[in-house]
Amino acid sequence: MLLSRKHRFSLTSAIRSVMDMNQHDLLYTDLDRLAAVVAEFGIDVVEPALVDALADRALARGASATLAGIVTDPTEPAAARIRAFGRLAMVAARPAPAPVLTAA
Numbered sequence: 001m002l003l004s005r006k007h008r009f010s011l012t013s014a015i016r017s018v019m020d021m022n023q024h025d026l027l028y029t030d031l032d033r034l035a036a037v038v039a040e041f042g043i044d045v046v047e048p049a050l051v052d053a054l055a056d057r058a059l060a061r062g063a064s065a066t067l068a069g070i071v072t073d074p075t076e077p078a079a080a081r082i083r084a085f086g087r088l089a090m091v092a093a094r095p096a097p098a099p100v101l102t103a104a
Contacts, residue, residue, distance in 0.1 A: 031089055043081045048072070051085070058088040061097065 034054065037046060055068040064087075070076050071084040 031093055035089055038082060038085055043078055043085055048074070054085070054088055054092055058092040061091050061094050063088050063091040
């Protein structure tokens, strides 16, 4: 399903309003909302910046670069992108790894 830019913006504006795109600070509720939009309307209606933020957060938590490449590539089939999105969202929902502290 293809939606107009105006409709596409309205679908993700609530998600974008609570995200700091520079920090990629996705809250668990943001991930849930984003997943609900993908489930109902497909991955193509989600703005690329949101998909990039999800991929960056998942990569920081050890996700596969291949999955990140698939989900961020609009030329990949929608079904493959949705599957990759689901796997990345699971990794992105994990807590951030704790920094390793060493005594000097």
